[in-house]
Amino acid sequence: MEELSFMNHNVRINEAAVNRRAATLQEFKLQNDDALAAWLLRAVTFIDLTTLGGDDCESNVARLCRKAKNPISQDILHLLLGTNSQKKITTAAVCVYPAMVPHAKNTMDTIGSNLPIASVAAGFPSGLYPLETRVREIELAVQAGATEIDIVVERHLVISRNWSQLYKDTMAMKKACGEAHLKTILAVGELGTLENIYNASIVTMFAGSDFIKTSTGKEAVNATLPSGLVMCRAIRDYFAITGRKVGLKPAGGLRTASDAVVWMNMIREELGMDWLNPHFFRIGASGLLGNIERSLLELATGHKEPTFIPIPAM
Numbered sequence: 001m002e003e004l005s006f007m008n009h010n011v012r013i014n015e016a017a018v019n020r021r022a023a024t025l026q027e028f029k030l031q032n033d034d035a036l037a038a039w040l041l042r043a044v045t046f047i048d049l050t051t052l053g054g055d056d057c058e059s060n061v062a063r064l065c066r067k068a069k070n071p072i073s074q075d076i077l078h079l080l081l082g083t084n085s086q087k088k089i090t091t092a093a094v095c096v097y098p099a100m101v102p103h104a105k106n107t108m109d110t111i112g113s114n115l116p117i118a119s120v121a122a123g124f125p126s127g128l129y130p131l132e133t134r135v136r137e138i139e140l141a142v143q144a145g146a147t148e149i150d151i152v153v154e155r156h157l158v159i160s161r162n163w164s165q166l167y168k169d170t171m172a173m174k175k176a177c178g179e180a181h182l183k184t185i186l187a188v189g190e191l192g193t194l195e196n197i198y199n200a201s202i203v204t205m206f207a208g209s210d211f212i213k214t215s216t217g218k219e220a221v222n223a224t225l226p227s228g229l230v231m232c233r234a235i236r237d238y239f240a241i242t243g244r245k246v247g248l249k250p251a252g253g254l255r256t257a258s259d260a261v262v263w264m265n266m267i268r269e270e271l272g273m274d275w276l277n278p279h280f281f282r283i284g285a286s287g288l289l290g291n292i293e294r295s296l297l298e299l300a301t302g303h304k305e306p307t308f309i310p311i312p313a314m
């Protein structure tokens with residue numbers, strides 16, 4: 001296929017070597033509390049603060065937007081940075097279902113925030129809908145105020161190595177985004193092999209994705225370090241060929257401050273500092289911010305909150 005002339009169809013990935021490297025990366029720890037606090041404050045700025053519940057509604061989306069604008073309490077910021085610090089920290093974006101975009105837009109306007117609104121779209125989370133309705137869903141989300149669109153690939157196209165269809169569909173969805181940024185979710189936990197993850201990354205980048213994203217958060221296996229590592233290497237290879245930087249968004253199951261630090265370090269080591277900013281690195285997460293905030297509180301006050309409250313004897 002002429003349009004796929006960029007593909008190296010014989011790519012082979014040494015799974016054992018990837019797993020060894022991922023195991024080393026998993027062990028990464030910062031040396032002292034000051035460094036940890038600085039990394040965690042930075043981590044907050046990478047978060048696409050997400051709610052993707054079937055029971056989402058105007059009020060919880062409004063709360064999400066307010067939290068994204070002020071993710072860390074002033075008390076904690078003052079303790080960590082000093083009372084004179086004017087530092088403003090926000091998350092990178094909020095991420096919601098298409099029908100919630102108008103509510104997010106309304107709240108952002110009300111609170112005077114221009115934080116990006118990301119919408120999952122295109123038949124999220126399976127992607128198994130006609131291309132026509134997927135494209136229309138993207139157009140409607142953009143019209144409603146989304147400036148970032150998180151689509152998801154049809155896994156069967158990857159598993160059957162139908163790269164041509166994957167390429168054409170992704171290009172059609174990129175076109176529907178207009179000015180909005182396109183993040184393409186690979187659903188790595190359902191792609192079978194690391195080669196498939198690498199090839200799907202390459203095809204969807206050539207089709208115009210601004211980010212590649214690991215998972216929807218709805219698969220049985222979501223963001224894993226080995227899959228992230230392979231995606232980093234695909235991003236690096238794509239950059240070497242085209243000179244265009246594509247971002248990485250791990251998402252799904254990232255819950256702890258330590259998860260955030262490990263992924264940030266992986267970006268630093270595999271892609272370099274140029275990628276460690278919200279233009280090229282996001283963390284999609286619904287539960288991570290609370291954990292980071294608790295860790296920052298512990299670091300700021302120098303004591304750990306009790307994790308176990310004994311029940312008095314009757």
Ligand SMILES: O=C[C@H](O)COP(=O)(O)O
Pocket residue numbers: 050052095215216217218251252253254284285286287288
């Ligand atoms: O895109 C973001 C993911 O759906 C969030 O997944 P999570 O709820 O496991 O953090």
